[in-house]
Structures are given as C-alpha cells and as structure tokens.
Amino acid sequence: MPEGDTVWQAARRLHAALAGRVLIRADLRVPRFATADLTGRAVLDVTPRGKHLLTRIDGGLTLHSHLRMDGAWRVYPTGQRPHGGPEHQIRAVLGNEEQTAYGYRLPVLELLRTAEEGRVVGRLGPDLLGPDWDPEEAARRLLSDPSRTLGEALLDQRNLAGIGNVYKSELAFLAAVSPWLPVGELAPDVPPRLVATAHRLLEANKDRPDRRTTTTRRPGTPLHVYGRKGRPCLRCGTAVRKAELGERVTYWCPGCQPGPAGDSTDRRPPHN
Numbered sequence: 563m564p565e566g567d568t569v570w571q572a573a574r575r576l577h578a579a580l581a582g583r584v585l586i587r588a589d590l591r592v593p594r595f596a597t598a599d600l601t602g603r604a605v606l607d608v609t610p611r612g613k614h615l616l617t618r619i620d621g622g623l624t625l626h627s628h629l630r631m632d633g634a635w636r637v638y639p640t641g642q643r644p645h646g647g648p649e650h651q652i653r654a655v656l657g658n659e660e661q662t663a664y665g666y667r668l669p670v671l672e673l674l675r676t677a678e679e680g681r682v683v684g685r686l687g688p689d690l691l692g693p694d695w696d697p698e699e700a701a702r703r704l705l706s707d708p709s710r711t712l713g714e715a716l717l718d719q720r721n722l723a724g725i726g727n728v729y730k731s732e733l734a735f736l737a738a739v740s741p742w743l744p745v746g747e748l749a750p751d752v753p754p755r756l757v758a759t760a761h762r763l764l765e766a767n768k769d770r771p772d773r774r775t776t777t778t779r780r781p782g783t784p785l786h787v788y789g790r791k792g793r794p795c796l797r798c799g800t801a802v803r804k805a806e807l808g809e810r811v812t813y814w815c816p817g818c819q820p821g822p823a824g825d826s827t828d829r830r831p832p833h834n
Contacts, residue, residue: 564629566724567767570691573610579637579661580605587657595673611683612723628670637663690724690764701753708746713807715745731788731813732775740821787813
C-alpha cells in the first residue's frame with residue numbers, strides 16, 4: 563500500500579502536469595460518475611492529504627482518489643500511448659494539451675464539491691507531510707486508546723495521516739519497542755519520539771525515488787526490518803521475524819524490540 567511519502571510524490575507529479583491547465587479530456591470510468599463532463603475546466607491544484615489525493619477543479623469540484631493496495635497515477639505526454647497497465651485497469655483519464663494523467667486500479671474515485679472535502683478527509687489526524695502537522699496532537703491521538711497495540715495505533719489514519727505498513731514496522735524498531743505492546747504501556751518519552759521520527763522519515767523520503775530509513779549504505783539495506791524476515795538485524799544480528807498484527811503483516815527484531823510478540827508461523831499470505 564502506498565504510504566504518505568509515495569502519495570505526496572504522486573500529487574507533485576499530477577500537480578506539475580495538470581495544475582493551471584484546461585482539461586481537453588476527462589473520463590471517469592466508474593458508473594456513478596461516468597457521465598460527468600469536466601472538459602473545458604481548469605485544474606486548480608492537486609493536494610495530498612495523508613494517503614488521499616484531492617484534485618481540485620474549476621467550478622468548485624474535487625476529484626478524490628485513494629490508491630489503497632496497488633492503485634497508481636501515471637502521466638504521459640498527450641498523444642502518447644499509456645503503458646502503466648492493461649487498458650481495462652484505467653479508472654480515470656485527465657488530459658490537457660501537453661500532459662495526460664491515467665489512474666490505474668483506483669479502488670476509490672469520486673467527484674464531490676470542494677466544500678464537502680471534509681466528508682472524506684475530515685476524520686484524518688495531523689498530516690505528517692501537511693501544513694497542519696501538529697506533533698503534540700498526533701502524540702495525544704496515538705495514546706487515545708491505551709489498550710490498543712502500537713502497530714494498530716500507528717496505522718490508524720485518525721491518529722497520524724500518512725503511515726503505512728512499512729513505516730509502522732520501521733518506527734516500532736527505531737523506538738525499540740514491540741509493535742504488539744499496548745500504547746498505554748509505552749514509556750512517557752516514547753510517543754513524542756515516535757511522532758517526531760515519523761515526521762523526519764517521511765520528510766526525508768518524500769524527495770527520494772527509493773525509501774530509506776537506515777543510514778548504512780550497504781547494498782540491500784535501505785530498511786531495518788521490513789521485508790527482511792530471517793535476515794540478521796542490522797543492529798544486533800538476531801534474525802528478523804514476521805507475523806500478522808490485526809490484518810497486516812509486521813516485521814520486528816526480537817533482540818532489539820522486547821515485549822509481546824506475534825505468531826510468526828506465517829500461515830496466511832502477507833498483506834503488503
């Protein structure tokens with residue numbers, strides 16, 4: 563699933579291609595909005611909000627999309643054949659004289675009034691890459707349900723908007739706590755450090771083509787634990803383990819992250 567930095571990059575590409583230009587092609591391939599005609603309207607801006615994309619269009623309209631597990635927006639010069647996937651996977655086309663954006667495999671695509679954006683993003687917590695970032699509020703929300711596991715609390719977009727499965731695992735490792743530990747049992751200094759680290763990592767990665775949370779430059783080591791099941795921890799050498807926490811796969815180092823652990827039998831396929 564794309565995380566906040568990936569969505570931020572997608573918004574930047576779309577904004578550069580579409581903002582300030584009039585649409586000469588607009589095709590929303592979902593039944594509810596298939597007849598909507600956006601041609602002749604200018605795209606005002608493309609704004610990320612956590613994992614959501616808001617494409618604002620002249621006339622008080624917003625095209626809301628969410629990439630979920632494998633959605634993507636691809637931009638090509640107008641007139642060039644797109645090659646981001648089979649034609650039947652395209653859910654949206656927005657084009658001007660110079661550039662055309664194609665939305666592939668978009669599970670969420672809806673056209674709404676810009677004034678009603680709060681209906682789809684109003685419940686989100688502070689956006690790690692947004693102008694509303696508030697570390698104190700993010701830490702408060704993270705602790706709002708003391709019995710909830712750290713991993714689940716980090717993934718809840720009502721607490722912090724923008725964290726996905728990769729950052730969940732990496733943040734728990736960097737805080738040296740088990741992702742299965744209830745947040746109410748965290749030491750007082752941990753929540754502020756967690757949200758500060760989350761903000762730092764997403765800010766650092768929003769301009770990188772490849773996500774990195776480590777400082778080592780050895781090949782194959784951009785991340786501490788995510789995707790490294792069975793490989794030695796970069797810090798202590800203990801084999802990294804993988805298990806499911808809720809409905810999402812989690813990676814952790816038993817040596818560096820003491821506390822409760824998950825069932826690492828891997829009987830179900832991971833939801834990466």
